[in-house]
Amino acid sequence: MxxxxxxxxFLGLLYxxxxxxxxxxxxxxxxxxxxxxxxxxxxxxxxxVTFDDxxxxxxxxxxxxxxxxFLKNPEKYLRLGAKIPKGVLLVGPPGTGKTxxxxxxAGEAKVPFISISGSEFVEMLVGVGAARVxxxxxxxARTAPCIVFIDELDALGRSRGGIASxxxxxxxxxxxxxxxxxxxFSPRQAVVVMAATNRPEILDSALLRPGRFDRQVLxxxxxxxxRLAILGVHARGVPLAEDVxxxxxxxxxxxxxxxxxxxxxxxxxxxxxxxxxxxxxxxxFGDAIDRVVAGLEKKNRILSDQDKQRVAYHEVGHALAxxxxxxxxxxxxxxxxxxxxxxxxxxxxxxxxxxxxxTREALEAKLxxxxxxxxxxxxxxxxxxxxAQNDLRQATDLARAMVVDFGMSxxxxxxxxxxxxxxVFLSSSDGNVGVSREVGERLADTIDxxxxxxxxxxxxxxxxxxxDNRVALDRVAERLLELEVLEGDVLAALIAEARGAVxxxx
Numbered sequence: 001m002x003x004x005x006x007x008x009x010f011l012g013l014l015y016x017x018x019x020x021x022x023x024x025x026x027x028x029x030x031x032x033x034x035x036x037x038x039x040x041x042x043x044x045x046x047x048x049v050t051f052d053d054x055x056x057x058x059x060x061x062x063x064x065x066x067x068x069x070f071l072k073n074p075e076k077y078l079r080l081g082a083k084i085p086k087g088v089l090l091v092g093p094p095g096t097g098k099t100x101x102x103x104x105x106a107g108e109a110k111v112p113f114i115s116i117s118g119s120e121f122v123e124m125l126v127g128v129g130a131a132r133v134x135x136x137x138x139x140x141a142r143t144a145p146c147i148v149f150i151d152e153l154d155a156l157g158r159s160r161g162g163i164a165s166x167x168x169x170x171x172x173x174x175x176x177x178x179x180x181x182x183x184x185f186s187p188r189q190a191v192v193v194m195a196a197t198n199r200p201e202i203l204d205s206a207l208l209r210p211g212r213f214d215r216q217v218l219x220x221x222x223x224x225x226x227r228l229a230i231l232g233v234h235a236r237g238v239p240l241a242e243d244v245x246x247x248x249x250x251x252x253x254x255x256x257x258x259x260x261x262x263x264x265x266x267x268x269x270x271x272x273x274x275x276x277x278x279x280x281x282x283x284x285f286g287d288a289i290d291r292v293v294a295g296l297e298k299k300n301r302i303l304s305d306q307d308k309q310r311v312a313y314h315e316v317g318h319a320l321a322x323x324x325x326x327x328x329x330x331x332x333x334x335x336x337x338x339x340x341x342x343x344x345x346x347x348x349x350x351x352x353x354x355x356x357x358x359t360r361e362a363l364e365a366k367l368x369x370x371x372x373x374x375x376x377x378x379x380x381x382x383x384x385x386x387x388a389q390n391d392l393r394q395a396t397d398l399a400r401a402m403v404v405d406f407g408m409s410x411x412x413x414x415x416x417x418x419x420x421x422x423x424v425f426l427s428s429s430d431g432n433v434g435v436s437r438e439v440g441e442r443l444a445d446t447i448d449x450x451x452x453x454x455x456x457x458x459x460x461x462x463x464x465x466x467x468d469n470r471v472a473l474d475r476v477a478e479r480l481l482e483l484e485v486l487e488g489d490v491l492a493a494l495i496a497e498a499r500g501a502v503x504x505x506x
Contacts, residue, residue, distance in 0.1 A: 041143065042106070042113040049103045055233050056226030056258060057101060063217045064088070064105050067192055071109035071145050074190045085215040086182055089153070089208070090196040092219035095259030098196035101219060102149045105194070112146040114139065118155035118195075121174045129156075129174030137181040137191075145190035153195040159204045175204060182212045221257050223354060224250050230258050234265040241281035249285055252332065254351055264288050290339070294346045298338040309481065310377060311336045311345045314387055316477045317376025318347040320469060321462045322369030323495050328352050328362060329369075331495055333487040334480055344387065360408045363398060367458035368465070370395045375462035376473060399454040400447075409450045412443070472498035 051061055070077050070084040077084055090098040099115075106113035116136065121129040140148045150156070160172050182193060195213060197203065207213050222230060227250040235246065253261065267288035272280040291297070303311065319331040329349040336345040349369070355362075374388035407414035417439050439447070466473055476494045480486050486494070 040115050041139075042103075042115065048107065049100065050107045051104050053233060054097060054101050054104045055229035056222030057097060057219050058226075060090070060101060060217050060219050061104075063215070064101070067194075068105055068109045071111050071147070071190060071192060074145070084192070086211060087193045087195065087207075087213035087215070089200070089213040089216045090194065090219050091200045091216055092198065093221055093257060094198050095257035096219045096221060097258040098219045099149070099151055100258075102147065102194045102196065106147045106149075109145075109147070112143045113149060114143065114146060115149045115151065118150055118152045118157070121156050121178075122171050129170055130177035133174060133177040133181055140191045146192075148191060148193045150193070150195040153197040153207075154199040154202055157195075157197075157203045157207045159202055175207075179206055179212065221255060224254075227253055227256060227261060230261045231265065234262045238265060238269055239279045241279040243282045244280065244285065245282065248282075249289075252289060252350060254354060260292065264292055267291055290333070290335070290348075293348065294335075294339040294343055296339060301338040303336075303338070303344065307344070308336060309477075310381060310385060311387065312477045312480045313376045313380045313473070314373035314385075315345045315347050316473060316480060317372040317374075317462070317466055318369060319349075319372070319495070320473055320476065320498055321372025321375065321465055322349060322365070323499065324465045324469065325365040325368040325461065328355070328365070331491060333485065334476075334491065335485045336480060337484055360402070360406075363402055363406075363408070364454075364458060367395055367398060367454070368462045370398070371455070371459045372462045372466065375459060375466050379463060379466055379470070380473075395455050395458065396451065399451045399458075402454060403447050403450045409447075409454075411446055411450050417443070417447070469498055469501065472501060 054061065066084065067088060074084075090101060092098055102115075103113060114136070121132050136148065140146055156171065156178065157175055158171070160175065193213075200216070208216070228246055231246045231249055249264075253264065256264070264285070265288075268280050268284040271284045271287055275284075277284070315334050315336060319334055322329060323331060329351050331347060332350045333348040334345075335347075338344050339346065358366075370391050371388075373391055374384050377384045377388065402408040403412050404417045407416065472494075476486070476498070479490070479494065483490075
């Protein structure tokens with residue numbers, strides 16, 4: 001009986017494995033196909049994406065023209081002894097179109113496109129990831145000329161180090177196999193490996209040496225001209241009203257990536273459909289920007305008159321303090337309509353001109369703007385409220401960055417004492433700027449004192465500006481309480497009047 005039970009269990013296990021293999025189709029889903037590549041192949045002609053569908057990254061497209069030429073006519077380069085880069089690494093913030101750009105390269109070169117994510121290589125079973133890498137490159141060799149695209153390379157190519165154990169050892173074996181496979185490719189195979197990441201600072205140095213991902217292409221957030229071109233691409237199939245000005249929309253969306261702009265056009269179309277409109281007008285785009293920036297409007301969150309008055313003075317304090325401090329921005333909208341998870345109001349500022357560097361004076365003016373809401377509450381109501389919590393966090397982080405990162409403190413000096421290298425394209429995980437453990441207690445105390453001094457100075461300047469312009473503060477706040485939203489010519493006239501009063505006193 002015991003042997004019969006053991007045999008039945010063994011046969012049942014075999015039957016279960018057979019059924020799971022059938023369910024996986026004998027390809028990537030089956031138990032016996034763990035070592036098979038999960039790359040998705042887009043054959044030539046299946047994808048119609050070309051460079052005409054990618055805008056705002058002209059420099060990146062120019063860098064990739066050599067790759068397209070090599071895939072189209074490799075003999076042209078080989079007869080001159082030229083070696084095209086084996087690997088091209090696309091780096092940039094999330095949503096800037098790195099994957100779309102890689103597909104456009106395949107579409108321009110008219111070659112197959114094999115796409116896979118870095119996380120699909122790593123499994124709990126040791127050796128599975130390395131087997132999948134081998135199978136992927138064998139598949140690429142059979143499909144050549146082609147493009148192999150590995151998305152989120154940082155999931156696979158994180159820098160090696162420390163004691164290997166468990167999943168960490170499996171990831172390192174997979175990375176080692178990737179390095180070996182890239183070295184084993186012959187230039188005549190016409191296979192180009194492209195990868196994308198927004199964490200280049202954590203990649204293993206062996207991946208970035210010549211012969212592997214030796215060409216790095218930056219796919220950055222577009223400038224104003226780039227945003228205009230991207231809006232034009234996404235608005236092709238959208239019926240626009242006559243009052244829609246894409247140039248104005250590009251000015252109102254600084255910092256938006258390609259994915260953000262695509263979402264903006266889609267949100268505007270959804271709002272227009274909800275309102276039973278035949279076209280998408282400028283008001284729908286404006287509402288979509290507010291929704292993307294500040295969150296969904298909370299119509300059921302009704303504030304008391306006292307809270308509404310405090311919120312109005314808080315937001316006007318931001319706008320006036322920033323405008324009078326000269327922070328190189330213009331206030332586009334002030335609203336006291338609750339939005340998002342906890343925002344009871346918001347102030348939308350737009351840069352007068354796009355800049356890529358910030359001086360100490362510009363950062364100090366930004367601190368004055370950030371603390372203007374708390375200063376207004378102290379002047380009008382005598383005490384601050386919890387509404388300035390996020391403002392204080394932002395001001396503290398900025399002041400600490402000025403001291404420990406940018407060397408903008410005379411007491412600390414022109415040195416950098418950051419604890420770790422922060423992400424290049426992503427915000428730090430905790431939002432704070434740490435101090436290196438190698439800093440002594442005396443210097444750490446000096447850093448804390450400098451951060452406190454910078455924040456106190458900015459807050460006192462905000463109080464002084466608003467106290468000297470109390471009439472303008474009250475006038476704009478009363479108008480905001482009446483209309484709930486200030487924008488356009490009405491807001492511009494009120495801000496210009498406040499600035500004129502300051503100039504007259506000087």
